[in-house]
Amino acid sequence: MRQAGWIAGATAAVLVAAGAITYAVAESDAPGTKAPSTDSADAGFARDMAVHHQQAVEMSYIVRDRTDDEEVRRLAYDVxxxxxxxxxxxxxxxxxxxxxxxxxxxxxxWMGMGDMASGKDGALMPGMATDSELKKLATLSGKQAEVFYLQLMTDHHQGGIHMAKGCVEKCAVGVEKRLAQGMVNAQQSEIDLMADMLKERGARARS
Incomplete structure (x- = not known):
């Protein structure tokens, strides 16, 4: 496979390093720094991105069982x-x-978008798939499942990037801001990769 393997290896290495230090230093960036409040951007981003990420994990496990294509299965595993x-x-x-x-x-x-975030049919935030789309993905197989997953995940990453950029701008905890910027960079790379994968399958992103 082209660059997906490199991305996977680089991502894994970054996560191992980040996981070793992030938990320990997330309380503050300097001695005496107070923890964020419940209505802060830091807390809001952590809560919302955790929900956003959970759906990406769910979609990836669905497509893993709906195709034998190693490239898509490897991407789904990485995500x-x-x-x-x-x-x-x-x-x-x-x-x-x-x-x-x-x-x-x-x-x-926390981004000032509370009145605009929730969509219809279970899509809680921009980029998230609807309940109907998740059910549809679970009924497809082979190339159809691959294309629909790549389209859904492209939308999902675009929504995630928008939210992560909001944290880069608004969050106060340095390590969280750095994680958010890492999300922006990694997810944009995956969007570019998925565009190539869609093209190979005679399709394109939905937006």
Whole structure:
């Protein structure tokens, strides 16, 4: 496979290194720094991105069982492992900060988008697949499943990048801002890769 293997290896290496240090330093960037409040951008991003990531993991496990194509299965594995790891970091920070993992606020309120974030049919935030789309993915197989997964994941990454850029701008905890910037970079690389994979299958992204 072309660059997907390199991306997977590089991502795994970064995550191993990040996982070793991130949990320990997420409480603050300097001695005496107070933990974020429950209505902060830091907490809001951690909660919302954990939910966003969980759906990416779910979609990746669905397509893994719907195709024998090694390239798509490897990408799905990389996405699932990366986002499950990051989700663990985000939820771990909320534990360290002694903040709830669920908020009564609408998703993306911390970005000033609480009244616009939730869509219809179970799509809680921009880029997230609807319940109907998830059910459809689970009924497809082979090339059709590959194309639909790549299209859904492209949309999902675009929504994730938008949210991660919001954290880069608004979050106060340095290590979380750096993780968010890493998400922007990695997910844009995967969007580019998925565009090539879609083209190889005679398709394109939906937006």
């Amino acid at each position: 699932a492992q990366t986002q499950a790891n990051q989700r663990g970091m985000l939820l771990g920070w909320l534990d360290l900060w002694e903040l709830p993992k669920v908020s009564s606020d609408a998703p993306m309120t």
